Amino acid sequence: MGGKGLTETEQKKEYLKEYEKAVRQMKRSEEKITEMRLSKIMPSAGNDGMPHAHNNTDLSGYAALLDEEERRYMKARYHRIKLCREITDKIERMDNEDEKDVLMYRYIRLMKWEDICVKINKSWKQTHRIHARALNNFIV
Template sequence: MEENKVRQEKNTEIEMKKEYLKGYEKVRRQMERSELRIREMRLNRICPSVINDGMPHASNQADLSGYAALLDQEEKRYMRYRYLRVRKCKEITDRIEQLANEDEKDVLMYRYIRLMKWEDICVKIGHSWQHTHRIHAKALNNFKM
């Protein structure tokens, strides 16, 4: 009974470590979305959507200051969050680098930082699928959060 509880706690800890490491990918995706949003805002200002109804339309330059303020606000928010996200990415990679075993470092970096598939990781480190997964399990056990 006690052995099952210990095993369950260990599995929960491993899952928490995996989620922590997956945080790197989440942060990268958040940064990409923010960059895309700013790029779209700039592009929409340069190339506003065209109304093809055959009627002449005046271009409205009056809202330029409002647009500039909105863009500035979005860029400041992006920079603030980018700083926090870059710090989070650095924290994750630094913790991976603290591992003593180079194979363990490689497997975690390839899997969670470079987002490689297991087959590609096996080829890259020159080990079988099974041995690569054993290295991954040992790396998660040795990884400190």
């Protein structure tokens, strides 16, 4: 793990946060492809409000761009899914169920601390103690 100047615990947190980052990147890529498709189906109208002829005869350039983007998306998606699975597997391999729960709720489900406390029926202080212990026991 990289991260110059980060403590081991901070490095573990950064690694766990990679899950959220991967999910966000996948969503952005999906949105980009959807926008590309929609822009070709419903091209934007001119500002004068009058209909204009569109050159829809040559879609090969568009199709090639869309195909390239979809291939790039699928390749990146595969790597992101693999990373997400790796992170969840490492959490699941932990021995303590409370520690697993706290890491899953915080880094995979992206729950707020207050909600985690309610979910596991522990005080704020106990929850953070479990979190600290979980990070200490988490193996990257």
